[in-house]
Amino acid sequence: MGKKELETRLIHSYFDRKQHYGSLAHPLYQTSTFVFDDAQQGEARFSGNESGYIYSRLGNPTVSELEKKMADLEEGEEAIAFASGMAAVSGVLIHLLKAGDHILISEGVYGCTFGFLEMVKEKFNIDFDLMEMNSENMIRTMIRPETKVLYVETPINPTMKLVDLEMVIKIAKEEGIRVVVDNTFCSPYLQQPLTLGADYVIHSATKYISGHGDVIAGIAVGPAEEMETIRMTTQKDIGGVLGPFDAWLLLRGLKTLALRMDRHCYNARYVFDLLKDNPNVKNIFYPGDPNFSQHELAKRQMKDFGGLISFELQGGKEAAQRFMNELKVIQVAVSLGDAESLIQHPATMTHSVVPEVERKKMGITNSLVRLSVGLESPKDVWNDMKQAFDKTY
Protein backbone atom coordinates (compact mmCIF):
# COMPACT_ATOMS: atom_id res chain seq x y z
CA MET A 1 0.00 0.00 0.00
CA GLY A 2 1.41 3.45 -0.93
CA LYS A 3 2.05 6.44 1.29
CA LYS A 4 -1.05 7.31 3.29
CA GLU A 5 -2.79 10.70 3.13
CA LEU A 6 -1.56 13.47 5.44
CA GLU A 7 -4.78 13.25 7.46
CA THR A 8 -3.88 9.65 8.33
CA ARG A 9 -0.20 10.31 8.96
CA LEU A 10 -1.13 13.04 11.45
CA ILE A 11 -2.71 10.33 13.60
CA HIS A 12 -0.60 7.19 13.22
CA SER A 13 2.73 6.58 14.93
CA TYR A 14 6.22 5.35 14.09
CA PHE A 15 7.28 3.61 17.27
CA ASP A 16 7.27 -0.20 17.71
CA ARG A 17 4.39 -0.90 20.06
CA LYS A 18 5.79 -4.35 20.80
CA GLN A 19 8.68 -2.58 22.55
CA HIS A 20 6.23 -0.56 24.68
CA TYR A 21 3.68 -3.06 26.08
CA GLY A 22 1.43 -2.46 23.05
CA SER A 23 0.75 1.13 24.13
CA LEU A 24 -1.50 2.89 21.60
CA ALA A 25 -0.30 6.37 22.50
CA HIS A 26 3.42 7.12 22.35
CA PRO A 27 4.94 6.52 25.79
CA LEU A 28 6.11 9.61 27.65
CA TYR A 29 9.81 9.39 28.53
CA GLN A 30 9.81 12.15 31.13
CA THR A 31 13.48 11.71 31.96
CA SER A 32 16.55 13.94 31.90
CA THR A 33 19.11 11.16 31.43
CA PHE A 34 19.53 7.52 30.41
CA VAL A 35 21.41 4.82 32.34
CA PHE A 36 24.14 2.91 30.49
CA ASP A 37 24.58 -0.86 30.86
CA ASP A 38 28.18 -0.13 31.85
CA ALA A 39 30.95 2.43 31.45
CA GLN A 40 31.94 1.02 28.08
CA GLN A 41 28.42 1.58 26.72
CA GLY A 42 28.60 5.19 27.92
CA GLU A 43 31.88 5.60 26.07
CA ALA A 44 30.45 3.94 22.95
CA ARG A 45 27.36 6.16 23.00
CA PHE A 46 29.31 9.40 23.44
CA SER A 47 31.76 8.41 20.72
CA GLY A 48 28.89 7.59 18.37
CA ASN A 49 30.03 4.00 18.01
CA GLU A 50 26.72 2.85 19.47
CA SER A 51 23.33 4.43 18.86
CA GLY A 52 21.05 5.08 21.79
CA TYR A 53 19.92 7.83 24.12
CA ILE A 54 22.36 9.59 26.45
CA TYR A 55 20.78 12.74 27.92
CA SER A 56 17.54 14.52 27.03
CA ARG A 57 19.29 17.67 25.82
CA LEU A 58 20.88 15.42 23.15
CA GLY A 59 17.70 13.51 22.31
CA ASN A 60 14.68 11.88 23.90
CA PRO A 61 12.39 9.08 22.53
CA THR A 62 9.18 11.13 22.89
CA VAL A 63 10.79 14.15 21.21
CA SER A 64 12.19 11.89 18.47
CA GLU A 65 8.69 10.63 17.66
CA LEU A 66 7.49 14.22 17.23
CA GLU A 67 10.49 15.07 15.04
CA LYS A 68 9.94 12.05 12.80
CA LYS A 69 6.29 13.02 12.38
CA MET A 70 7.00 16.69 11.59
CA ALA A 71 9.64 15.76 8.98
CA ASP A 72 7.10 13.43 7.37
CA LEU A 73 4.27 15.99 7.43
CA GLU A 74 6.44 18.71 5.84
CA GLU A 75 7.87 16.22 3.29
CA GLY A 76 11.34 16.96 4.69
CA GLU A 77 14.41 14.88 5.51
CA GLU A 78 14.79 15.64 9.22
CA ALA A 79 13.18 17.79 11.90
CA ILE A 80 14.37 19.18 15.22
CA ALA A 81 12.03 20.19 18.04
CA PHE A 82 12.94 23.32 19.99
CA ALA A 83 11.78 24.94 23.25
CA SER A 84 9.96 27.68 21.32
CA GLY A 85 9.40 29.04 17.84
CA MET A 86 12.08 31.65 18.50
CA ALA A 87 14.53 28.91 19.49
CA ALA A 88 13.86 27.30 16.10
CA VAL A 89 14.26 30.64 14.26
CA SER A 90 17.51 31.50 16.04
CA GLY A 91 18.85 27.93 15.87
CA VAL A 92 18.46 27.74 12.08
CA LEU A 93 19.70 31.28 11.37
CA ILE A 94 22.74 30.93 13.64
CA HIS A 95 23.57 27.76 11.71
CA LEU A 96 23.18 29.41 8.31
CA LEU A 97 24.82 32.79 8.98
CA LYS A 98 28.19 34.08 10.15
CA ALA A 99 29.72 37.53 10.71
CA GLY A 100 29.73 39.60 7.52
CA ASP A 101 26.75 37.76 5.99
CA HIS A 102 23.53 39.41 4.84
CA ILE A 103 19.96 38.12 5.03
CA LEU A 104 16.89 39.36 3.14
CA ILE A 105 13.64 39.23 5.10
CA SER A 106 10.05 39.45 3.90
CA GLU A 107 8.75 42.96 4.65
CA GLY A 108 6.82 41.74 7.68
CA VAL A 109 7.90 39.21 10.26
CA TYR A 110 6.92 38.41 13.80
CA GLY A 111 8.20 41.12 16.16
CA CYS A 112 10.68 38.94 18.07
CA THR A 113 12.11 37.61 14.80
CA PHE A 114 12.81 41.24 13.92
CA GLY A 115 14.26 41.75 17.41
CA PHE A 116 16.57 38.73 16.96
CA LEU A 117 17.84 40.12 13.65
CA GLU A 118 18.53 43.52 15.21
CA MET A 119 20.51 41.82 17.96
CA VAL A 120 22.70 39.72 15.67
CA LYS A 121 23.21 42.74 13.42
CA GLU A 122 24.57 44.77 16.30
CA LYS A 123 26.48 42.07 18.16
CA PHE A 124 27.63 39.77 15.37
CA ASN A 125 27.73 41.94 12.25
CA ILE A 126 25.06 39.95 10.39
CA ASP A 127 23.22 42.52 8.29
CA PHE A 128 19.60 42.30 7.16
CA ASP A 129 17.14 44.13 4.96
CA LEU A 130 13.37 43.94 5.13
CA MET A 131 11.69 44.04 1.72
CA GLU A 132 8.36 43.46 0.05
CA MET A 133 9.20 40.27 -1.81
CA ASN A 134 6.65 40.73 -4.59
CA SER A 135 8.93 41.84 -7.40
CA GLU A 136 11.54 39.58 -8.98
CA ASN A 137 13.59 42.59 -10.08
CA MET A 138 13.46 44.17 -6.64
CA ILE A 139 14.64 40.94 -4.98
CA ARG A 140 17.53 40.58 -7.43
CA THR A 141 18.46 44.24 -6.83
CA MET A 142 18.55 43.72 -3.04
CA ILE A 143 20.69 40.56 -3.22
CA ARG A 144 24.34 41.23 -2.45
CA PRO A 145 27.40 38.96 -2.83
CA GLU A 146 27.22 38.38 0.95
CA THR A 147 23.50 37.49 0.95
CA LYS A 148 23.17 33.94 2.26
CA VAL A 149 19.49 33.57 3.20
CA LEU A 150 16.03 34.66 2.01
CA TYR A 151 13.72 34.41 5.04
CA VAL A 152 9.96 34.61 4.52
CA GLU A 153 6.75 34.30 6.44
CA THR A 154 3.68 33.66 4.29
CA PRO A 155 1.06 34.73 5.23
CA ILE A 156 3.00 37.46 7.04
CA ASN A 157 2.33 38.11 10.73
CA PRO A 158 0.25 40.27 11.15
CA THR A 159 -0.54 41.89 7.78
CA MET A 160 -1.58 38.59 6.10
CA LYS A 161 0.35 39.56 2.94
CA LEU A 162 1.69 36.61 0.98
CA VAL A 163 5.06 35.87 -0.56
CA ASP A 164 5.10 33.96 -3.87
CA LEU A 165 7.22 31.01 -2.76
CA GLU A 166 7.83 29.63 -6.24
CA MET A 167 9.13 33.01 -7.43
CA VAL A 168 11.38 33.55 -4.39
CA ILE A 169 12.71 29.99 -4.47
CA LYS A 170 13.49 30.20 -8.20
CA ILE A 171 15.59 33.34 -7.66
CA ALA A 172 17.31 31.87 -4.60
CA LYS A 173 18.32 28.71 -6.44
CA GLU A 174 19.76 30.74 -9.32
CA GLU A 175 21.73 32.85 -6.84
CA GLY A 176 22.88 29.96 -4.62
CA ILE A 177 20.98 31.37 -1.62
CA ARG A 178 19.07 29.34 1.04
CA VAL A 179 15.34 29.85 1.58
CA VAL A 180 13.85 29.59 5.07
CA VAL A 181 10.05 29.69 5.31
CA ASP A 182 8.23 30.27 8.59
CA ASN A 183 5.10 28.18 7.99
CA THR A 184 3.45 28.92 11.36
CA PHE A 185 0.31 30.57 9.97
CA CYS A 186 -0.50 27.62 7.68
CA SER A 187 0.85 24.43 9.31
CA PRO A 188 1.75 21.60 6.91
CA TYR A 189 -1.97 21.05 6.39
CA LEU A 190 -2.39 24.22 4.31
CA GLN A 191 1.07 24.66 2.81
CA GLN A 192 4.30 22.60 2.41
CA PRO A 193 7.12 24.94 1.35
CA LEU A 194 9.76 22.19 1.10
CA THR A 195 7.79 20.61 -1.76
CA LEU A 196 8.25 23.91 -3.64
CA GLY A 197 12.02 23.82 -3.10
CA ALA A 198 12.50 25.76 0.14
CA ASP A 199 15.52 24.60 2.15
CA TYR A 200 14.09 24.96 5.66
CA VAL A 201 10.66 25.24 7.24
CA ILE A 202 10.15 26.67 10.70
CA HIS A 203 7.09 26.54 12.97
CA SER A 204 6.07 28.15 16.16
CA ALA A 205 4.45 24.84 17.20
CA THR A 206 2.92 26.86 20.02
CA LYS A 207 0.21 27.77 17.52
CA TYR A 208 -1.79 25.46 15.21
CA ILE A 209 0.40 22.38 15.70
CA SER A 210 -0.34 22.40 19.42
CA GLY A 211 -3.80 23.96 18.94
CA HIS A 212 -4.71 23.97 22.63
CA GLY A 213 -2.84 26.96 24.06
CA ASP A 214 -0.85 24.81 26.48
CA VAL A 215 2.60 24.43 24.90
CA ILE A 216 5.42 26.76 23.86
CA ALA A 217 7.45 24.95 21.20
CA GLY A 218 9.24 25.26 17.88
CA ILE A 219 10.07 22.97 14.97
CA ALA A 220 12.62 23.22 12.17
CA VAL A 221 12.62 20.86 9.17
CA GLY A 222 15.52 20.72 6.73
CA PRO A 223 18.27 18.69 5.04
CA ALA A 224 19.31 15.69 7.17
CA GLU A 225 23.05 16.39 7.21
CA GLU A 226 22.64 20.05 8.17
CA MET A 227 19.98 19.21 10.74
CA GLU A 228 22.40 16.82 12.43
CA THR A 229 24.94 19.66 12.58
CA ILE A 230 22.31 21.96 14.10
CA ARG A 231 21.31 19.26 16.60
CA MET A 232 24.85 18.58 17.72
CA THR A 233 26.13 22.17 17.77
CA THR A 234 23.61 25.03 17.63
CA GLN A 235 20.94 23.27 19.65
CA LYS A 236 23.14 21.08 21.89
CA ASP A 237 25.39 23.94 22.91
CA ILE A 238 22.78 26.70 23.07
CA GLY A 239 20.34 24.26 24.62
CA GLY A 240 16.94 25.35 23.35
CA VAL A 241 15.54 21.80 23.50
CA LEU A 242 11.90 20.80 23.84
CA GLY A 243 10.87 18.81 26.90
CA PRO A 244 9.34 15.32 26.49
CA PHE A 245 5.97 16.25 28.01
CA ASP A 246 5.61 19.21 25.62
CA ALA A 247 6.52 16.88 22.73
CA TRP A 248 3.88 14.44 23.97
CA LEU A 249 1.28 17.22 24.02
CA LEU A 250 2.21 18.22 20.44
CA LEU A 251 1.88 14.60 19.27
CA ARG A 252 -1.57 14.64 20.83
CA GLY A 253 -2.46 17.99 19.20
CA LEU A 254 -1.28 16.84 15.76
CA LYS A 255 -3.89 14.06 15.74
CA THR A 256 -6.66 16.65 15.27
CA LEU A 257 -4.72 19.19 13.14
CA ALA A 258 -6.68 18.44 9.96
CA LEU A 259 -10.06 18.69 11.71
CA ARG A 260 -9.02 21.87 13.53
CA MET A 261 -7.61 23.59 10.44
CA ASP A 262 -10.76 22.82 8.44
CA ARG A 263 -12.83 24.32 11.24
CA HIS A 264 -10.56 27.36 11.68
CA CYS A 265 -10.83 28.00 7.94
CA TYR A 266 -14.60 27.57 7.90
CA ASN A 267 -15.07 29.81 10.94
CA ALA A 268 -12.77 32.52 9.57
CA ARG A 269 -14.68 32.56 6.28
CA TYR A 270 -17.97 32.84 8.19
CA VAL A 271 -16.68 35.80 10.21
CA PHE A 272 -15.12 37.47 7.15
CA ASP A 273 -18.39 37.29 5.20
CA LEU A 274 -20.09 39.35 7.92
CA LEU A 275 -17.14 41.56 8.88
CA LYS A 276 -16.39 42.76 5.34
CA ASP A 277 -19.54 44.92 5.18
CA ASN A 278 -19.21 46.40 8.67
CA PRO A 279 -19.01 50.22 8.48
CA ASN A 280 -16.59 50.36 11.42
CA VAL A 281 -13.94 48.42 9.51
CA LYS A 282 -11.61 50.56 7.37
CA ASN A 283 -9.59 47.72 5.81
CA ILE A 284 -9.62 43.94 6.09
CA PHE A 285 -6.75 41.57 5.35
CA TYR A 286 -7.78 37.95 4.74
CA PRO A 287 -6.33 35.73 2.00
CA GLY A 288 -9.80 34.29 1.34
CA ASP A 289 -11.18 37.73 0.43
CA PRO A 290 -11.82 37.78 -3.35
CA ASN A 291 -10.79 41.47 -3.25
CA PHE A 292 -7.54 40.64 -1.41
CA SER A 293 -4.71 41.79 -3.70
CA GLN A 294 -3.05 38.35 -3.52
CA HIS A 295 -6.19 36.20 -3.53
CA GLU A 296 -5.14 34.36 -6.70
CA LEU A 297 -1.74 33.57 -5.15
CA ALA A 298 -3.51 32.38 -1.98
CA LYS A 299 -5.65 30.02 -4.04
CA ARG A 300 -2.58 28.67 -5.80
CA GLN A 301 -0.25 28.43 -2.85
CA MET A 302 -2.52 27.48 0.07
CA LYS A 303 -4.95 24.56 0.46
CA ASP A 304 -7.37 26.90 2.26
CA PHE A 305 -7.18 30.45 3.60
CA GLY A 306 -6.41 29.89 7.26
CA GLY A 307 -7.92 31.07 10.52
CA LEU A 308 -6.48 34.58 10.80
CA ILE A 309 -8.09 37.89 9.83
CA SER A 310 -6.41 41.25 10.40
CA PHE A 311 -8.49 44.41 10.08
CA GLU A 312 -8.25 48.14 10.68
CA LEU A 313 -10.94 49.81 12.77
CA GLN A 314 -12.25 53.34 12.39
CA GLY A 315 -10.95 55.59 15.17
CA GLY A 316 -7.36 54.47 15.74
CA LYS A 317 -5.80 52.83 18.81
CA GLU A 318 -8.34 54.07 21.36
CA ALA A 319 -11.28 52.69 19.38
CA ALA A 320 -9.42 49.43 18.72
CA GLN A 321 -8.74 49.01 22.45
CA ARG A 322 -12.34 49.88 23.35
CA PHE A 323 -13.59 47.32 20.82
CA MET A 324 -11.29 44.60 22.18
CA ASN A 325 -12.30 45.39 25.76
CA GLU A 326 -16.00 44.90 24.95
CA LEU A 327 -15.46 41.33 23.68
CA LYS A 328 -16.61 38.47 25.88
CA VAL A 329 -16.18 35.25 23.84
CA ILE A 330 -13.08 36.39 21.97
CA GLN A 331 -10.17 36.69 24.40
CA VAL A 332 -7.72 39.63 24.33
CA ALA A 333 -4.42 37.72 24.14
CA VAL A 334 -1.41 37.28 21.89
CA SER A 335 -0.69 33.96 20.18
CA LEU A 336 -2.95 32.26 17.64
CA GLY A 337 -4.19 28.90 16.40
CA ASP A 338 -5.91 28.02 19.65
CA ALA A 339 -9.36 26.55 20.20
CA GLU A 340 -10.27 29.88 21.77
CA SER A 341 -10.64 32.90 19.47
CA LEU A 342 -7.96 35.47 20.34
CA ILE A 343 -7.58 39.12 19.37
CA GLN A 344 -4.55 41.38 19.78
CA HIS A 345 -3.23 44.81 18.80
CA PRO A 346 0.12 44.26 16.99
CA ALA A 347 1.35 47.87 17.26
CA THR A 348 1.28 47.74 21.08
CA MET A 349 1.67 43.99 21.58
CA THR A 350 3.36 41.42 19.28
CA HIS A 351 5.12 44.01 17.15
CA SER A 352 5.69 46.71 19.77
CA VAL A 353 9.40 45.82 19.72
CA VAL A 354 9.55 46.92 16.06
CA PRO A 355 10.41 50.65 15.74
CA GLU A 356 7.39 52.69 14.58
CA VAL A 357 9.09 53.62 11.30
CA GLU A 358 9.58 49.94 10.47
CA ARG A 359 6.06 49.08 11.66
CA LYS A 360 4.63 51.69 9.28
CA LYS A 361 6.67 50.15 6.42
CA MET A 362 5.20 46.76 7.35
CA GLY A 363 1.68 48.26 7.22
CA ILE A 364 1.14 47.86 10.97
CA THR A 365 -0.96 50.88 11.97
CA ASN A 366 -2.45 51.76 15.34
CA SER A 367 -5.88 50.84 13.93
CA LEU A 368 -4.88 47.25 13.12
CA VAL A 369 -6.09 44.29 15.15
CA ARG A 370 -5.37 40.62 14.45
CA LEU A 371 -8.08 38.04 15.06
CA SER A 372 -7.29 34.34 15.40
CA VAL A 373 -10.67 32.69 14.79
CA GLY A 374 -11.00 29.67 17.05
CA LEU A 375 -13.18 26.57 17.10
CA GLU A 376 -16.24 27.98 18.84
CA SER A 377 -19.58 28.32 17.07
CA PRO A 378 -18.81 31.02 14.45
CA LYS A 379 -22.25 32.47 15.21
CA ASP A 380 -21.17 33.17 18.80
CA VAL A 381 -17.86 34.64 17.58
CA TRP A 382 -19.65 37.00 15.21
CA ASN A 383 -22.37 37.94 17.73
CA ASP A 384 -19.59 38.79 20.19
CA MET A 385 -17.97 41.09 17.62
CA LYS A 386 -21.32 42.66 16.73
CA GLN A 387 -22.18 43.53 20.34
CA ALA A 388 -18.68 44.96 20.78
CA PHE A 389 -19.11 47.13 17.65
CA ASP A 390 -22.50 48.35 18.96
CA LYS A 391 -20.90 49.39 22.28
CA THR A 392 -17.82 50.94 20.69
CA TYR A 393 -19.34 52.98 17.87
Ligand SMILES: C/C=C(/N=C/c1c(COP(=O)(O)O)cnc(C)c1O)C(=O)O
Ligand atom coordinates in the same frame (compact mmCIF):
# COMPACT_ATOMS: atom_id res chain seq x y z
C1 LIG B 1 2.99 35.72 20.96
C2 LIG B 1 3.62 35.04 19.80
C3 LIG B 1 3.26 35.22 18.50
N1 LIG B 1 4.00 34.69 17.48
C4 LIG B 1 5.05 33.96 17.58
C5 LIG B 1 5.73 33.54 16.34
C6 LIG B 1 7.01 32.96 16.39
C7 LIG B 1 7.70 32.71 17.73
O1 LIG B 1 7.13 31.54 18.31
P1 LIG B 1 7.20 31.28 19.90
O2 LIG B 1 6.24 32.32 20.53
O3 LIG B 1 8.63 31.45 20.35
O4 LIG B 1 6.69 29.86 20.04
C8 LIG B 1 7.63 32.58 15.21
N2 LIG B 1 7.04 32.78 14.00
C9 LIG B 1 5.82 33.35 13.91
C10 LIG B 1 5.20 33.56 12.55
C11 LIG B 1 5.13 33.75 15.07
O5 LIG B 1 3.90 34.31 14.95
C12 LIG B 1 2.09 36.01 18.04
O6 LIG B 1 2.16 36.50 16.87
O7 LIG B 1 1.07 36.13 18.74
